[in-house]
Amino acid sequence: xxxxxxxxxxxxxxxxxxxxxxxxxxxxxxxxxxxxxLIEKQANPQDGRSQLLFPTRKGSAVxxxxxxxxxxxxxxxxxxxxxxxxxxFAELTARMVANLTTETAGGR
Numbered sequence: 001x002x003x004x005x006x007x008x009x010x011x012x013x014x015x016x017x018x019x020x021x022x023x024x025x026x027x028x029x030x031x032x033x034x035x036x037x038l039i040e041k042q043a044n045p046q047d048g049r050s051q052l053l054f055p056t057r058k059g060s061a062v063x064x065x066x067x068x069x070x071x072x073x074x075x076x077x078x079x080x081x082x083x084x085x086x087x088x089f090a091e092l093t094a095r096m097v098a099n100l101t102t103e104t105a106g107g108r
Contacts, residue, residue: 001055004039005063010053011044038062 003015012030016023030053033039038059041051055063078086 001033001038001059001063001066004033004053005055005060008052008054011050012053013050015053033059 003018004010007014012023012027015030016026019026030039034041037056039053040056041053044050044052081089
C-alpha cells in the first residue's frame with residue numbers, strides 16, 4: 001500500500017524491483033488490495049504492457065490512518081533518545097540496508 005501511495009508511477013514490476021521480491025509475490029498482494037478497493041489499476045499511457053497503480057479514496061484514508069499510527073509509534077519509541085542517538089541509529093541502519101543491497105547485487 002505504501003509503495004503505491006508514495007510513488008505515482010508504481011507498477012507491479014517497479015514495486016517488485018524496489019522491494020527486491022518476485023513479481024508474482026507482489027502481484028498476489030496487489031490483487032488483495034484491489035479486491036479490498038484500496039488501490040486501482042489504470043492503463044500506463046507510456047507502456048501499453050503495464051498498468052499504473054493508484055490508491056482509491058478508501059486506500060488514501062487507510063494510508064492516512066497508518067501514517068498517523070506510524071508517527072505516534074515512532075514518537076513513543078524515540079522519546080528517551082537524544083538527537084545524537086537518533087543520528088547514530090539512522091547512520092547504522094542506512095549502512096545495514098546498504099549491506100543488504102550490496103549482498104543481493106552479488107557482493108558482500
